[in-house]
Amino acid sequence: MVWTLMLLPLILGVGGLGVDAGYAYIGYRELQISTDAAAMAAAAGLPNTTTATTLATNFSSVPGKYNAYPILNTPYALTDTQITVTPGCITLSGLPACGSSITANAVKVTQTAKIRTFFIRALSAFGVRSAQSISLSATSIAAMRGAQRGPYNVAIVLDSTASMAQTDGGSNCTGTKVACAEEGAQIMLSQLSPCLPNTACGAATNGNVAYPVDEVSLFTFPAQTAGTQLAKDETCGSTAIQPSVISYPDSKALGTLTSLPTSTHLATLVSEYGVVPLVSNYRTSDSTTGTNPLTINNSVSTTSPSIVNAVGGNSYFGGSSCAGMYAKGGVSTYYAGSLFTAWQYLTANARANADNVIILLSDGDANGSTMGAGSSNLYDSGSSKGTYPSSTKQCKQAIDVATAAKTAGAKIYTVGYKVASGGCSGDSGLTACSTLRSIASSDKNFFVDTSSTSCAGARSVVMNGKTNSLSAIFTAIVGDLTQPRLVPSNISFTAS
Numbered sequence: 001m002v003w004t005l006m007l008l009p010l011i012l013g014v015g016g017l018g019v020d021a022g023y024a025y026i027g028y029r030e031l032q033i034s035t036d037a038a039a040m041a042a043a044a045g046l047p048n049t050t051t052a053t054t055l056a057t058n059f060s061s062v063p064g065k066y067n068a069y070p071i072l073n074t075p076y077a078l079t080d081t082q083i084t085v086t087p088g089c090i091t092l093s094g095l096p097a098c099g100s101s102i103t104a105n106a107v108k109v110t111q112t113a114k115i116r117t118f119f120i121r122a123l124s125a126f127g128v129r130s131a132q133s134i135s136l137s138a139t140s141i142a143a144m145r146g147a148q149r150g151p152y153n154v155a156i157v158l159d160s161t162a163s164m165a166q167t168d169g170g171s172n173c174t175g176t177k178v179a180c181a182e183e184g185a186q187i188m189l190s191q192l193s194p195c196l197p198n199t200a201c202g203a204a205t206n207g208n209v210a211y212p213v214d215e216v217s218l219f220t221f222p223a224q225t226a227g228t229q230l231a232k233d234e235t236c237g238s239t240a241i242q243p244s245v246i247s248y249p250d251s252k253a254l255g256t257l258t259s260l261p262t263s264t265h266l267a268t269l270v271s272e273y274g275v276v277p278l279v280s281n282y283r284t285s286d287s288t289t290g291t292n293p294l295t296i297n298n299s300v301s302t303t304s305p306s307i308v309n310a311v312g313g314n315s316y317f318g319g320s321s322c323a324g325m326y327a328k329g330g331v332s333t334y335y336a337g338s339l340f341t342a343w344q345y346l347t348a349n350a351r352a353n354a355d356n357v358i359i360l361l362s363d364g365d366a367n368g369s370t371m372g373a374g375s376s377n378l379y380d381s382g383s384s385k386g387t388y389p390s391s392t393k394q395c396k397q398a399i400d401v402a403t404a405a406k407t408a409g410a411k412i413y414t415v416g417y418k419v420a421s422g423g424c425s426g427d428s429g430l431t432a433c434s435t436l437r438s439i440a441s442s443d444k445n446f447f448v449d450t451s452s453t454s455c456a457g458a459r460s461v462v463m464n465g466k467t468n469s470l471s472a473i474f475t476a477i478v479g480d481l482t483q484p485r486l487v488p489s490n491i492s493f494t495a496s
Contacts, residue, residue: 017119020134024136027069027077027113027134030069031061031072031113031137031138033067034059034111034138035061035111036140036486037060037067038055038083038109039056039107039108039109040142040486041056041058042109042142043142044144044479046105046106046484047104047105047461047475047479048462048472048476049087049496050462052085056085056107056109060081061073062081071115076116078115078133079113080113081112082113083109084110085108085109086109087103087104087107087496088106088107088494088495089494090105090106090491090492092487092491095143095145104144104496106142107142108495109140110137110139111137111138112137113135114133115133115136116132116133141489142484142485143484143485144482145479145482151215152354152357153350153354154215154358154359155216155217155218155219155342156216156219156359157219157358157359157361158185158219158220159177159333159363160326160327160328160329161327161332161333162328163327163365164176164178164327164362165329168180168418168451177363177417178324178325180470181361182325183315184361184473185474186315187316187470187474187475188359188477189307189308190288190293190294192213192214192216193214194214195209195211195213196211197286199285201280201285204281204304206303206304207278207279207281207306208278208280208281215278215280215351215354216279216282217274217277217278217345218311219273219274220275220338221273221334222246222328222329222368223247223272223337223338224244224245225244225245225272226268226271227271229305230300231243233275233309234275234305234309234310235309235322236298236300237322237323238323239323240323240324240326241323241326242328245331248337248368248389249337250269250388250389257388266344266345269337269341270341273342274341275325276305276307276310277349278346278349279306281306282295283295291314292314292319293319294308294317296308296309296314296322308322310322310324311324331368332367332368333363333365334394335362336394336397336400336401339402339405339439343356343358343410346410355409357412358410358411358413359412359415360414361415363416363417363420364419364420364423366398366424367394367425388400392426393426393427394424396430399430399435399438399439412440412441413440413445413446413477414439414440414447415449415473416447416448416452416455417451418449418452419433419453419455421433423435433455433458434456437455437456437458443457443458443459446458446459447461447477449473450467450468450469
């Protein structure tokens with residue numbers, strides 16, 4: 001009993017220390033978990049640093065947020081959790097490098113909390129005031145992309161009607177609208193993954209490497225004579241060559257999009273709306289950067305197509321360039337057919353575990369005047385219902401096609417260039433803005449450049465101090481298609 005009484009303070013002290021240490025450990029683990037979640041959420045918002053900061057806070061342990069554990073905030077803790085979000089740059093294989101189009105490719109999140117003690121606080125009676133609390137701190141760094149993910153089948157649908165030959169007029173792109181659209185495609189190709197990370201892609205057969213990750217195809221409207229793509233759209237010269245334009249080739253009524261095309265009908269549509277099939281030969285490796293990140297093909301053929309040639313080479317990056325596609329015009333604008341063709345082409349060429357993505361680049365108006373075999377109302381049958389394909393209610397048709405594609409699992413982005421306030425004159429209640437917005441999978445997927453009229457719902461992105469620049473828009477799209485990942489906290493990190 002004597003020894004017990006003598007050792008009781010020690011026993012209680014050790015027991016109390018164990019309780020306080022365990023309590024502190026639980027608090028630290030909750031703080032670290034929420035810091036990891038905050039960093040991952042922030043990385044998903046990059047390269048928009050404002051969005052990244054907002055997302056980090058939302059997923060933090062700050063009071064009122066998703067991971068606000070009671071143990072880390074008052075009244076259970078002495079002070080509420082504090083968070084610091086620092087966007088910055090790291091160098092990592094497969095990660096877009098910071099530069100002209102990206103100001104931050106990673107984010108560091110630090111959270112601190114001060115929790116109470118229960119037993120060792122008794123030491124404060126002996127002047128050890130620090131025994132009243134335990135300060136906790138956790139730090140995580142996440143990259144904006146790089147996590148293992150499923151591959152994508154991407155279809156770029158590029159408006160090459162006459163209006164796209166006009167000067168864009170935006171503060172971030174001074175060329176023609178079609179050239180600006182092509183530059184956007186270049187930015188995206190420079191950041192997608194042609195092959196597995198940390199490997200050279202190797203030789204391509206029929207435009208694809210041995211183990212492709214993201215395959216990309218290119219479609220256009222108006223339609224063009226089959227076979228002119230290689231000779232004109234993909235030729236890498238200094239002057240764009242105009243292919244032969246034809247009337248829109250939607251030569252079969254498909255009811256309410258439930259009667260899908262036969263392989264023969266789809267092949268006809270692809271031959272006239274399609275410019276480049278699904279390819280992965282746009283870069284030599286997953287981490288190619290510099291002045292010439294994209295691979296120009298000087299010997300294009302049916303077995304060696306080149307999407308890089310068609311979108312102007314490396315002109316955006318100041319490297320080797322091609323003239324790119326020509327804004328043909330001739331039969332005005334009707335993009336329901338090209339959207340339908342791109343969707344069905346991706347569906348017919350689906351790869352296991354690969355998601356389908358469609359990106360429409362247009363000024364938004366729909367006023368095609370020539371349909372089918374030269375008839376302006378070949379499929380209306382006097383009803384003027386505007387069911388695809390039809391010359392009436394052309395914007396609604398595009399929305400209907402997009403809705404069917406989205407229902408089937410495709411993700412759709414729309415990017416508007418110098419979008420006017422009107423448009424869609426044949427569709428009551430629709431404008432170019434509202435049509436592009438409805439085509440997109442969500443408002444997060446709807447963008448317009450600086451030369452466009454203000455469009456309700458359009459997502460705003462900021463990069464290098466510029467709002468809605470091409471680099472910001474297409475970097476945001478690629479960012480949406482990738483998943484962030486945590487990286488070791490000892491990695492070299494430079495705050496932006």
